[in-house]
Amino acid sequence: MGFPDRIERSVEIAHPPASVWAALTTAEGLGTWFGEAATIDLRPGGLAEMTWTSGEKASMRIERVEEPTVFGYTWGINGLPDDDPRRTYVEFTLEPAGSGTRLTVVESGFAQLRDDSYRKAFDGNIEGWGHELGELVEYLDAIAA
Amino acid sequence: MPSRPDIESVAEEVFTALADPTRRTILAELAARGPATATDLATRLPITRQAIAKHLALLAEAGLVAAEPGERRRVRYRLRSAPMQIAQQFLAALARDWDSQLASLQDHLNAAVAAQSTRKNEGKEPS
Numbered sequence: 001m002g003f004p005d006r007i008e009r010s011v012e013i014a015h016p017p018a019s020v021w022a023a024l025t026t027a028e029g030l031g032t033w034f035g036e037a038a039t040i041d042l043r044p045g046g047l048a049e050m051t052w053t054s055g056e057k058a059s060m061r062i063e064r065v066e067e068p069t070v071f072g073y074t075w076g077i078n079g080l081p082d083d084d085p086r087r088t089y090v091e092f093t094l095e096p097a098g099s100g101t102r103l104t105v106v107e108s109g110f111a112q113l114r115d116d117s118y119r120k121a122f123d124g125n126i127e128g129w130g131h132e133l134g135e136l137v138e139y140l141d142a143i144a145a
Numbered sequence: 146m147p148s149r150p151d152i153e154s155v156a157e158e159v160f161t162a163l164a165d166p167t168r169r170t171i172l173a174e175l176a177a178r179g180p181a182t183a184t185d186l187a188t189r190l191p192i193t194r195q196a197i198a199k200h201l202a203l204l205a206e207a208g209l210v211a212a213e214p215g216e217r218r219r220v221r222y223r224l225r226s227a228p229m230q231i232a233q234q235f236l237a238a239l240a241r242d243w244d245s246q247l248a249s250l251q252d253h254l255n256a257a258v259a260a261q262s263t264r265k266n267e268g269k270e271p272s
Binding site: 032077078084088 | 152237255
């Protein structure tokens with residue numbers, strides 16, 4: 001079984017880079033083809049959010065803004081808890097191709113956890129609830145005494 | 146056996162464990178209601194204690210449950226979530242559907258251009 005760390009796709013789009021850039025980096029664009037609504041603060045370190053009527057939400061932290069060629073952000077990994085610090089990095093690269101654009105998207109970091117860190121992360125996680133609940137019990141015991 | 150299993154073998158063990166309906170039931174029960182002994186699980190689930198003990202031993206060996214120290218019949222097992230999270234990362238990569246998203250982006254751009262030319266044509270018609 002191969003464990004994919006990185007996903008890469010390239011497509012030729014029959015529209016100029018400026019149009020593709022707008023679709024990728026404006027609330028109107030992101031909220032149309034990707035999410036069902038979106039907000040974006042377009043600058044490195046800025047936040048963007050896409051929402052769906054199902055209640056799902058994707059929160060992105062923008063890392064690279066080099067109009068109209070590179071747009072990069074990080075976001076959480078589907079299926080992990082919201083507060084999990086692990087995120088994947090998504091980078092869109094736009095290159096003129098004739099009258100259109102060659103758009104490449106690379107998402108990396110799916111296998112970012114290393115052999116030696118996962119035991120630690122894991123043990124931290126399993127101890128987490130047991131520890132919190134233990135403290136709650138101690139607290140309740142103390143106020144009851 | 147390597148002392149430090151790599152990510153792939155962790156994910157593989159999770160998927161192997163989840164391939165069996167009895168083990169799925171046991172893991173789901175531990176996830177929902179917390180640590181339990183084989184006897185606890187046998188009273189709650191339609192599975193014999195012997196079968197549960199056998200599956201718990203296998204799950205413990207795969208690192209998916211951990212035995213808490215105790216007397217033999219009173220050993221409680223608890224879920225270890227980290228291997229599941231490793232497997233989730235693998236699934237997340239499979240579920241990230243960039244093909245659909247990029248097709249949707251192209252549709253969006255085509256629709257935007259079509260709407261523009263329609264507006265232009267409509268503007269021209271009265272003249």
